[in-house]
Amino acid sequence: xxxxxxxxxxxxxxxxxxxxxxxxxxxxxxxxxxxxxxxxxxxxxxxxxxxxxxxxxxxxxxxxxxxxxxxxxxxxxxxxxxxxxxxxxxxxxxxxxxxxxxxxxxxxxxxxxxxxxxxxxxxxxxxxxxxxxxxxxxxxxxxxxxxxxxxxxxxxxxxxxxxxxxxxxxxxxxxxxxxxxxxxxxxxxxxxxxxxxxxxxxxxxxxxxxxxxxxxxxxxxxxxxxxxxxx
Numbered sequence: 001x002x003x004x005x006x007x008x009x010x011x012x013x014x015x016x017x018x019x020x021x022x023x024x025x026x027x028x029x030x031x032x033x034x035x036x037x038x039x040x041x042x043x044x045x046x047x048x049x050x051x052x053x054x055x056x057x058x059x060x061x062x063x064x065x066x067x068x069x070x071x072x073x074x075x076x077x078x079x080x081x082x083x084x085x086x087x088x089x090x091x092x093x094x095x096x097x098x099x100x101x102x103x104x105x106x107x108x109x110x111x112x113x114x115x116x117x118x119x120x121x122x123x124x125x126x127x128x129x130x131x132x133x134x135x136x137x138x139x140x141x142x143x144x145x146x147x148x149x150x151x152x153x154x155x156x157x158x159x160x161x162x163x164x165x166x167x168x169x170x171x172x173x174x175x176x177x178x179x180x181x182x183x184x185x186x187x188x189x190x191x192x193x194x195x196x197x198x199x200x201x202x203x204x205x206x207x208x209x210x211x212x213x214x215x216x217x218x219x220x221x222x223x224x225x226x227x228x229x230x231x
Contacts, residue, residue, distance in 0.1 A: 118184060127140065
């Protein structure tokens, strides 16, 4: 899971304009925690791929507090734009694994079966993509198959990240490289007030963990004490 540490003013900035910097940061932290628990058994190993790199100790402290200790490792994203960081992570993982899957923390409804579905698709496909409603993607998985560094660089280089063109450009690159693609169902990232409202409505009609997540979101939106942030 590629994510930023929850520094107020540096995460969920569009949501922060309507709900405040600290609530937006707390919401991002909630999504990371929720996904970490929901996906604790996904794959053979799991990593929080974090930025900025100098927040490793804060993440170790929170990881122990939140109970990630036995299920998630920590890996710094390193330098470069988003594409360079993603490319570097995949290149490192595909040297030792038959496939690797990377998600963000903006789609909290992702569940274990979604990751299992993506993993099974990589038994035959070269790449699996989960398209997002906003034109990006919430998941990308790649099968190694002796994938070359040049192919990975082509996939991630010169992409206008955080724009509605990301998915279309990535899909076109996959076709140009000559790789086989499987697409998952479209999902909605939670980056705006309208998207958050739709998520709350959806959660209110479900049960079990969805109810818990809905309640936690409500608690975040009612919060006024910011003493749990040190920066």
